Each structure stands twice: as structure tokens, then as C-alpha cells.
Amino acid sequence: MSGLADKAKGAAQDKLSKDSQPGNNVERTADNTVNQGMDKAANNAGVPQQADNTANEVADRKVNRDIPGGN
Numbered sequence: 137m138s139g140l141a142d143k144a145k146g147a148a149q150d151k152l153s154k155d156s157q158p159g160n161n162v163e164r165t166a167d168n169t170v171n172q173g174m175d176k177a178a179n180n181a182g183v184p185q186q187a188d189n190t191a192n193e194v195a196d197r198k199v200n201r202d203i204p205g206g207n
Contacts, residue, residue, distance in 0.1 A: 163203045170195045 171192045178191060 163200060166199045166203060167196050170199050 174191050174195050175188055178188060179185075183191070
């Protein structure tokens with residue numbers, strides 16, 4: 137059981153560390169804005185909804201690289 141507890145502790149520490157980074161609020165807002173645009177464009181193009189998460193993850197990585205101070 138200690139392995140599971142260690143994983144939970146590690147995940148919590150990682151989350152707290154990411155939340156404390158100064159660029160995160162800007163990054164989160166940018167991610168949400170980009171995701172909404174991606175979802176609308178994908179919908180208009182007839183892309184299956186199951187592909188939305190994949191497209192959003194790719195867009196999020198790009199946005200995250202472009203915003204300094206984020207995670």
C-alpha cells in the first residue's frame with residue numbers, strides 16, 4: 137500500500153508545484169480559449185467528438201511552450 141501512497145503524494149506535490157507557477161493563470165485562460173476555438177473548428181469540419189481531446193492536448197502543448205512561466 138505504501139507504493140500507492142507514494143504515488144498519491146507525488147501527484148499531489150506535482151499539482152501543487154504546477155499551481156504555484158506564475159504563468160499558470162494566463163496559461164489556463166489561453167488553453168481554454170484555444171480549446172474552445174479548436175472544438176468549434178473541429179465541429180464545423182465534422183471531426184468526430186472523440187478526437188477533440190487529442191486535438192486539445194496538442195494545442196495545449198503548443199500554447200504552453202509559447203507562454204513563459206507556465207508549466
